[in-house]
Amino acid sequence: MDYYSASLSRLINELAKLPGIGNKTAQRLAMHLLKVSKEESSALAHAIIEAKDKIRYCSICFNIADEDPCHICTDQKRDRSILCAVQEAKDIIAIEKTRDYKGLYHVLQGAISPMDGIGPNDVRIKELIIRLQKEDVKELILATNPTIEGEATAMYISKLVKPSGIRVTRIAHGLPVGGDLEYADEVTLAKSIEGRHEI
Amino acid sequence: MDYYSASLSRLINELAKLPGIGNKTAQRLAMHLLKVSKEESSALAHAIIEAKDKIRYCSICFNIADEDPCHICTDQKRDRSILCAVQEAKDIIAIEKTRDYKGLYHVLQGAISPMDGIGPNDVRIKELIIRLQKEDVKELILATNPTIEGEATAMYISKLVKPSGIRVTRIAHGLPVGGDLEYADEVTLAKSIEGRHEI
Numbered sequence: 093m094d095y096y097s098a099s100l101s102r103l104i105n106e107l108a109k110l111p112g113i114g115n116k117t118a119q120r121l122a123m124h125l126l127k128v129s130k131e132e133s134s135a136l137a138h139a140i141i142e143a144k145d146k147i148r149y150c151s152i153c154f155n156i157a158d159e160d161p162c163h164i165c166t167d168q169k170r171d172r173s174i175l176c177a178v179q180e181a182k183d184i185i186a187i188e189k190t191r192d193y194k195g196l197y198h199v200l201q202g203a204i205s206p207m208d209g210i211g212p213n214d215v216r217i218k219e220l221i222i223r224l225q226k227e228d229v230k231e232l233i234l235a236t237n238p239t240i241e242g243e244a245t246a247m248y249i250s251k252l253v254k255p256s257g258i259r260v261t262r263i264a265h266g267l268p269v270g271g272d273l274e275y276a277d278e279v280t281l282a283k284s285i286e287g288r289h290e291i
Numbered sequence: 292m293d294y295y296s297a298s299l300s301r302l303i304n305e306l307a308k309l310p311g312i313g314n315k316t317a318q319r320l321a322m323h324l325l326k327v328s329k330e331e332s333s334a335l336a337h338a339i340i341e342a343k344d345k346i347r348y349c350s351i352c353f354n355i356a357d358e359d360p361c362h363i364c365t366d367q368k369r370d371r372s373i374l375c376a377v378q379e380a381k382d383i384i385a386i387e388k389t390r391d392y393k394g395l396y397h398v399l400q401g402a403i404s405p406m407d408g409i410g411p412n413d414v415r416i417k418e419l420i421i422r423l424q425k426e427d428v429k430e431l432i433l434a435t436n437p438t439i440e441g442e443a444t445a446m447y448i449s450k451l452v453k454p455s456g457i458r459v460t461r462i463a464h465g466l467p468v469g470g471d472l473e474y475a476d477e478v479t480l481a482k483s484i485e486g487r488h489e490i
Contacts, residue, residue: 121311133343136309140333142298162296181322
């Protein structure tokens with residue numbers, strides 16, 4: 093039995109497909125969209141269509157962008173001798189927000205995960221190797237996630253790249269700033285001690 | 292500084308306007324919408340536009356519906372002698388899901404709340420009174436929320452309607468089914484004792 097009108101139930105169903113949005117939240121969002129002005133709700137609808145139409149992957153670094161190549165790859169002020177490999181495009185945003193890194197990026201679009209059937213050929217490792225051969229890169233920073241899959245991907249890439257003489261580094265593991273030693277898990281704490289440096 | 296491409300940041304901004312959706316969630320939802328097929332993302336966009344275009348308020352009960360009058364008001368199998376007044380259209384869904392109530396509804400579209408500057412004329416009380424005069428209603432169930440505003444609205448309506456001889460009832464307060472006496476707040480427990488009935 094359908095309690096909603098046809099178009100409302102369609103809207104709720106579509107909203108409920110979004111990650112982390114359950115049926116109740118979808119209902120609340122739909123009610124909100126019905127309440128706001130027509131301009132406001134259609135602004136959202138058009139933003140979805142426009143983003144889907146305009147956004148493409150940068151053919152160099154596989155970042156998501158309105159233009160190809162993306163604004164980072166075309167930025168001449170960036171240090172072209174450092175390349176930072178990340179799993180997802182959103183990781184670029186996270187690193188950019190630090191305002192600390194001025195090199196280029198390479199989005200792997202995933203991590204090696206044999207359990208999920210994702211092998212080295214399913215992520216953009218081949219494209220990374222080709223870039224390293226063509227471009228004059230001095231250092232490759234592996235900024236994949238500190239998970240089993242991310243570590244495996246970093247190890248795999250490092251073994252492939254090291255023979256070519258390029259410096260391969262991995263982002264540091266340790267306690268988060270503002271974190272508490274007492275609440276840190278053992279693996280993080282062990283990594284933190286292992287990565288200690290003189291002050 | 293803008294880390295996202297123009298159309299992506301527009302999408303994130305629009306998503307972040309939804310209630311309960313913060314910036315991080317909006318970013319996650321946007322990334323999801325970019326990942327899914329074009330059909331899937333445009334289905335959502337079109338559902339928003341269509342719902343906004345098609346859905347109107349029922350001119351009788353102020354329920355949201357694709358048609359006017361709504362499918363509940365036009366349903367001849369419903370008991371036209373009972374009317375249930377609720378605050379919001381979504382409350383109708385909640386009551387309908389019980390499959391217990393077979394009468395008609397009246398959506399007040401809010402509750403009296405002097406603190407927020409909402410008086411009796413800002414909710415659909417006048418329309419309710421006119422309906423009660425025109426239609427042959429024997430009982431009016433006040434199903435506003437068990438909040439201060441909902442109670443005030445119920446009291447206000449009951450004082451207006453009672454002189455006309457229509458039976459005015461209020462939904463029961465008490466412990467929720469499956470609830471625990473130990474964890475019930477005092478007001479609910481007091482209402483629950485007050486509303487006791489023989490078994």
